[in-house]
Amino acid sequence: MKRATWPTLIVFSTVFFFMSAALSQGQNSRGTILGHVQDASGAVVQGAKVTAKNVNTGVLNHFKTGSAGDYVFVDLIPGTYEVTVEDQGFRNERASGLILEVDQTLR
Numbered sequence: 001m002k003r004a005t006w007p008t009l010i011v012f013s014t015v016f017f018f019m020s021a022a023l024s025q026g027q028n029s030r031g032t033i034l035g036h037v038q039d040a041s042g043a044v045v046q047g048a049k050v051t052a053k054n055v056n057t058g059v060l061n062h063f064k065t066g067s068a069g070d071y072v073f074v075d076l077i078p079g080t081y082e083v084t085v086e087d088q089g090f091r092n093e094r095a096s097g098l099i100l101e102v103d104q105t106l107r
Contacts, residue, residue, distance in 0.1 A: 031100040034072040034107055037065050037085055044069035048087035055080040055096075078102050 033052055037045040050071040052061045056079040063071040081098040100106055 028103040029078075030075045031078055031103065032072065032074050032105040033076060033081060033083060033098070033100060034070070034105065035083070037069045037071065037087075039090065045085075045087055045090070048085050048090075051084045051086075052076065053082045053084070055082055076100055078104075081106075 035050070037048045037050065039045055044065075044067075046065055046067050046069060048065045048069070048071075050063045050065060052063075052073045053059070054077060057077065059077070061073050061076065063073060065071050078100050081100055082094060082096040083098060085093045098106055
């Protein structure tokens with residue numbers, strides 16, 4: 001009787017482990033904001049300072065655009081955000097009222 005119980009227990013434990021791992025990967029309690037910075041002519045703006053401010057908490061996140069003009073803020077707490085882009089020689093741009101929800105990517 002003990003021999004039949006151990007294989008059953010091992011199979012059950014293995015199945016439970018893989019099911020719990022798969023379920024835990026399915027949800028994320030944070031969100032992402034990403035974008036692309038270009039000038040009026042459509043040229044990429046490299047090295048622009050991008051700030052994402054959580055309006056609810058006041059927490060600021062900073063990013064410098066790369067060679068492709070892209071920025072990405074990952075693992076942000078859901079809430080209302082304001083994104084500001086600044087670069088020397090350009091007018092500052094601001095997008096406000098951005099609502100980031102759980103497991104969402106705002107573009």
